[in-house]
Amino acid sequence: MAEDRLSTIFAALADPTRRAILTRLAEGEATVSELAEPFSISLPAISRHLKVLEQAGLISRSRSAQWRSSRLEAAPLREATEWMDRYRQFWDVNFTRLDAHLKRVQEGPMS
Amino acid sequence: MAEDRLSTIFAALADPTRRAILTRLAEGEATVSELAEPFSISLPAISRHLKVLEQAGLISRSRSAQWRSSRLEAAPLREATEWMDRYRQFWDVNFTRLDAHLKRVQEGPMS
DNA sequence: CCTATGTTTAACCTATCCGTTAATTAACAA
DNA sequence: TTGTTAATTAACGGATAGGTTAAACATAGG
Numbered sequence: 452m453a454e455d456r457l458s459t460i461f462a463a464l465a466d467p468t469r470r471a472i473l474t475r476l477a478e479g480e481a482t483v484s485e486l487a488e489p490f491s492i493s494l495p496a497i498s499r500h501l502k503v504l505e506q507a508g509l510i511s512r513s514r515s516a517q518w519r520s521s522r523l524e525a526a527p528l529r530e531a532t533e534w535m536d537r538y539r540q541f542w543d544v545n546f547t548r549l550d551a552h553l554k555r556v557q558e559g560p561m562s
Numbered sequence: 563m564a565e566d567r568l569s570t571i572f573a574a575l576a577d578p579t580r581r582a583i584l585t586r587l588a589e590g591e592a593t594v595s596e597l598a599e600p601f602s603i604s605l606p607a608i609s610r611h612l613k614v615l616e617q618a619g620l621i622s623r624s625r626s627a628q629w630r631s632s633r634l635e636a637a638p639l640r641e642a643t644e645w646m647d648r649y650r651q652f653w654d655v656n657f658t659r660l661d662a663h664l665k666r667v668q669e670g671p672m673s
Numbered sequence: 674c675c676t677a678t679g680t681t682t683a684a685c686c687t688a689t690c691c692g693t694t695a696a697t698t699a700a701c702a703a
Numbered sequence: 704t705t706g707t708t709a710a711t712t713a714a715c716g717g718a719t720a721g722g723t724t725a726a727a728c729a730t731a732g733g
Contacts, residue, residue: 691717693716
């Protein structure tokens, strides 16, 4: 039990509804009802999605009267990106060029 | 059913065993047995993890005699990274500086 | 106090995930 | 043919995910 942080983040991102919520939150804070509006699923379902996002650290929440608004916290995305960056050399053209450049430099000037 | 591509990729990355397999494959191709060796789980379990990774496009597989070797295919990681890049402004210091710079430029020189 | 509004929690259902062991398939080798 | 090695498929089980409806909780306002 007690899953590692990265797994929690990726798992949170694996659901399209949750990704859509994050996209919406990129425009600014929103209440649960506002976030639920575009979807054809129940409010409790949205509420649980928000809990998942919160536990992954992808959102933070605050209350004001009976409204609870969510705010995007993208730091975990940075973590996830950093993990994937280890694989950039396998797909990134620029990385390949940089790699070639470094090899050239390392071999020293010849010609 | 028929989940979208990005969800499949993130879901594949949400498992620590699968991420470890990808890490191992970054060093080069490997057979199922070789990939299973560091783990204390059964071969069938590894076999299914590989199927998940293959369906996410994160690995490709080839056979040679009775061995099936897996090879890293990192293109999907690029897709995932690109999705997350839309949120860079929320955590990347450099992006923040760039953004500030652009705002300054847009407002025109004044002072 | 009573009620309306916003949200969460409880209880439940179904499907999928991740693991197991046992059986099966595939290819080589004696 | 028989056996060995590599891997997958089948069948099962427990835990978790994601949805539902109904009930509970929290706050504002008459």
